[in-house]
Amino acid sequence: MADYIKFVDVTKCDGCRACMVACKNWNDLPEEPQDFSGSYQSHEKVTANTWNVLTFNEHQRSDGNFEWLFRHQSCLHCVEAACEKACPEDAISHTKFGSVVIDADKCVGCGYCVQGCTFDVVELATYKDKYGKEYRKAQKCDLCTSRLEEGLKPACVTACHTDCLIYDEKDTVLAEAEKRLAVVKERFPNANIYNPQGIKGTTSVYLLADKPSVYGLPENPKVPLSQIVWKDYAQPLGKALFGVTTMAVVGAVISTAINKEKGGHEGGQDHE
Amino acid sequence: MTNHWNDLQHANVLMIIGANPAENHPISFRWITKAKENGGKLISVDPRYTRTSQMADMYGQLRSGTDIAFIGGMINYVLENELYHKEYVANYTNAAYLVTDTYSFEDGMFSGYDEGKRSYDKTKWAFKTDEDGKVLTDPTLKDPNCVFQLMKKHFSRYDVDTVVGVTGTDKKMYLDICKTYGSTGEVGKAGTILYAMGTTQHTVGTQNIRSYAILQLLLGNIGIQGGGVNALRGESNVQGSTDFGLLYNNVTGYMKTPEATEVDSTYQGFLDRITPKAGYWVNTPKFYTSMLKSFYGDNATKENEFGYHYIPKLSAGKNYSFMRLFDAMYRGELEGLLLFGSNPAVGGPNARQEKESLSNLKWMVAVDLFETETSSFWQKEAGADPASIQTEVIFLPACASFEKEGSVTNSGRWMQYRWQAIKPKGESKADLEIVHMLARKLKDYYKNSSNPADLPMKAMTWDYGEHDHPDIDLVCREINGYDMKTKKQVKGFGDLKDDGSTCSGNWIYCGFYPEEGNLSKRRDSTNEGMSNFLNWSYAWPANRRILYNRASADLNGKAWSKDRVGIEWNALEGKWMGHDVPDFVVTKGPDDPTFKDPFIMIAGGKGAIYSTGLNEGPLPEHYEPFENPMLNSFSSVQFNPAVQFGEKEMNPQGDVSKYPIVATTYRLSEHWQSGAMTRSLPGLAELVPHMFVEISEELAKEKGIKNKDKIFVSSARGEIEAYAMVTKRFKPYKLKDKTVHQIGMPWHFGYKGIAIGATANHLTPHIGDANSSIPEYKAFLCDVRRA
Amino acid sequence: MEMNVTRRQFLKLSGAVAATLAVVELGFDEKKARAESSDFKIAKLKPTPTICPYCAVGCGILVYSTEDDVVYTEGDPDHPINEGKLCSKGTTVRQVYTSEKRVTKPRYRAPGSDKWEEVDWDFALDKVAKNIIETRDRTFIQKENGITVNRTDSIAYLGGAALDNEECHLLQKLFRAGLGLTYIEHQARI
């Protein structure tokens, strides 16, 4: 699968938010100024037009230490992507870089992916067509696939000056991450590498300074049973059932026709 | 900066005090992070827990305006525990100098104070000299009158308990910081101090920096890799504009402006006054004459004292600095104001009152990219009544940095060229073009005037091409300077002459444009060593990247320690070698009697632990800010005795009884200065759309304020409304005998642009530093209540 | 003028052949994301190096521009200080060009008026020159108790920190050496 991953070491992040602006700069995303949030954080979460948000969290740890935790919140590009699974139009797919991309032409804006997303990332953007009629498209970070194809790194990684965001070969990065984790644990005892195997890992791996729940991330996300039931059983079964019933009906029609020649009268039912 | 950005990675300990580089100089953290990765320790000292503090290993909280107490305590700690670099202090600083007996220090006051004039007679602090003027020294540093002992005695009063009682820092953390930073005194170790407006914008701003210099000299941190006293300057070319003398008291290259006094009535008299007997400044006449030649060309002759009298002479002793300028405007003495990319209605102290004074102007010219609060001070939006304001305003649209060509000098003194990517937007023009067109129009007007008053305009040469757009290359050549006869570019300021045969617009830049070409355009980013990048652009002076780098070697020219090699004497080659341009004549060896000392600019070449140059004393002494919450614990002198007061009405003083909360202002990484260039950009207006004030949870509870409430902040000078951001990153101070709250707010906001909000500077005091007159934005008193 | 911009390639992807700008045919049908709708936006543009106009770190920026628009800006990978990186302000520098708040024509406000009028450059510059001349000539002091001073204390000049060195030199030359202003100050003071 992807031999490159995006690695986010939040302990190196100094909150300059170049990533937020670089993303909009490259993807020509419109600005969405929000109401005053009560903190330095500009958006409550990522939206359809704001594909990464720098979260600020004034966290008083149980051991009394105070940390001001920053996180580059963005799509994690899960290997087992719940959004891809939920999409009825097969509009969401994995590229060879491991990035999960949404084909805007196929997306019908039904929002299944929005409900399904494990990390509450993908959202719907509303557009107006020529006749002024509104339509919606699901949008989220695509790991700058257009840049990756030209051999360039994602725009946020290119802008990040403390090397908190890096995009490099998977094995070297993860090895480096383990070493970094050992160093960082001294100040951040709960630091951990967040690459949840419940969804077979992600193409955007985090080194968090505290437990995932402190960042509002699920401790160990899995593809929900409901999605599995839905897409691996219900959907195929439904289609199969549809096929079976039609076959049964066709079978019935044929066999009735055959039996008819044998003189069974209509209604074929006698009673005792 | 004495060093530069890439050099930060070589530091063992970085102390960031009075600065917030993670937010205001974000990319510096690329190199600070590298320093941390090499095992370096980062200390953040700030009234507020900033993004820099989050990246730091140690965070020390301190009340705004108590830097000298904080650093004074560290100096005392370093001296008491003998952590200082003995050989460095003995040989490279003026620790051994003896001071005359007329010097004394009693209860916060130095000798020689004149109450009326609020100034000192500095001769009282002079060094003791023998009959032919040579300074007497005691190399053993034992003599009670030697600088070392005087300093020891002075700072012995800064014991830890008194200090933390004034600064409010946690005692254990304070000792930890002293120990960690003190460790850089060890040979081979390097500590760097990064500071910015948090240090300078006080009534004791200059002495704050002096205390850093003393600490760094004691620890032997000046002139070495990863060391230095580094000012993080806030604008792309504030370094350049200061170098080019756009200040009332400086002409280019930090040379003095003449005054209307008997002494200065002749050029020679003026030169004798401003040229010291020793130190590199002895060459001032060469630089000054060359500058005059660049102004007046052939009209500057030996006979008319090279056009010396064409330059304006200041009224003797009169202060023309920014705040006094607005005092004059308030009194109606100013008729015209020219603003080139400047927005005082948001950036100036007591901005509301300054904005009112603008209406006393007859005319104003504003040159900017966006409509600024200052250029539209007459509009209803500004709270003004247009009909009653008779000022005629002309707004000239300037173009952006990448729509024109030119060079800017960054904090590390790198003069970097930048090219034009696109033609100016609409009808906007480059400032170069605007001043060129204006100058040609004025020259034309005064061309055949017979009035002697117009002689300067007629004598001023302006030959940068005939059409609207000037030939920038000619301007660059003139700045560097050339031989008047051969028109050949001068190789370096060493070749400038005082006989009028050479010209140079700015001596410190002389050498950036030799015959081979404009070195500021160089883009070779190979790292020859020490990350000095000698072939990338050009650093003044003489492309030197680390100032006073002679101090990186011991007395016999060898590096203090193997793992920090700077410039070393290579006996075989007979010259100094290393990855930087030596700070002195390359071929003068360590044993050359005529040259011994690294601090080439100062007479005697020794680092100034004791300096007679400043107005309020040879050694830094803590005084409380203009508006302070508690009495001075170090002496009975409350306020800096040498600070001059300006216009009374411009500077009402708030009393702690009415305004109990300490307040400060600061900047954010998402906005810039008065916000004119960022609050009009959708991308940045989205990141920080609202003006806010950060208050501690404790203060919020006391005042019944919830997060995101609208609140009023008031001071003796004004009141503003903004959102409350209740945070854990401000904590009340437990000072000697009371608890004091502190709040802080960004000062970027104004009523123009996309993201608009209240202007913090409506609250700040209109009083400034005793030497530089920089306003005291960083420490004043206010009160807070719910809207 | 020579300007050697070396666009260093720093991603050696096993699959992506970065050499040619043509899209490499991928293993499975690549469903392109919305962002890729326009062709690779900086493919045909030549970058111009500049220095960021904001703080004094002096980061290098590459400006990808056409005749009349700044299409994209990114950190200059060859610059030793920022090595291709930028902060939030540096990254939005393109919007300094595209923001519709930019003033693109000279404006004039008559005394007492409550609005701007758009004027042309000749009118504006004449007004500026006239005002300077009128005030200077009336308030110019040639001598003060016998000493030649050649100054006027009635015009003030503020600004410089956001201008180029060459501009600072000409401003100093005109306002001090030429016109004799004494109130010359700028942002370094505040």
Place this chain on the structure above:
Amino acid sequence: MSNKNKQKTIKRFNKGFIISHWVNAAAFFVLYISALPMYTEFFDWLYPVFGGPAGARLVHRIAAVAFMLPLPIMILLDLKGFKNWMKNIFSWKKHDIQFFKEFPKEFFGRKAKVPKQDFFNAGEKANSWLMIFTTLMLIFSGLVMWFPQNFSQGVVMWAYPIHNIGLGLAAAVVVGHIYMSIALAKPSLRGIFKGDVTEEYAKDHHGRWYDEVKEENKKKHA
């Protein structure tokens, strides 16, 4: 009893029951057609029919409201019929079970000895149950999907599969139901349209109900 020219007929369904049935059928049909493109991209060509995906969703939502009406209509307009239906589908006797043993043979057109059946024979009872069950599934999960913000993440996540399963089952049931009504028990169509069925059909398919009716008629005339 209206006597059709040739055969005598017996009253089977009242007006209310018929309306309710056909509202249900129509709503289900529209829901089904508008859901097909959402269900699988194989039918994406159906989207333009509804004026794009947004149109399809709108139609789906209108039909969904209609889909909730049959029960109230039946209760209001034909309470008796409703009660009878309820009584029927709750009574499971031996003859109903035997029906299932015999029915597959009949379904494939071969001889089958099916015992006399009630008003609703066992097949129809089963069909009713399946239909009720799938309708409830579809309606509740549909409402959750329509207003996800009012429900917890878990509920919303399960709504999708339930709706999907509901659709799968309902579709199969409906296909069977339509086939049987057209092919096997063609005369019954009359019942759901006009309300009465031929005596002969009643005797063949709903023997027990036919006897009851006969009994009643005898009492009335006697």
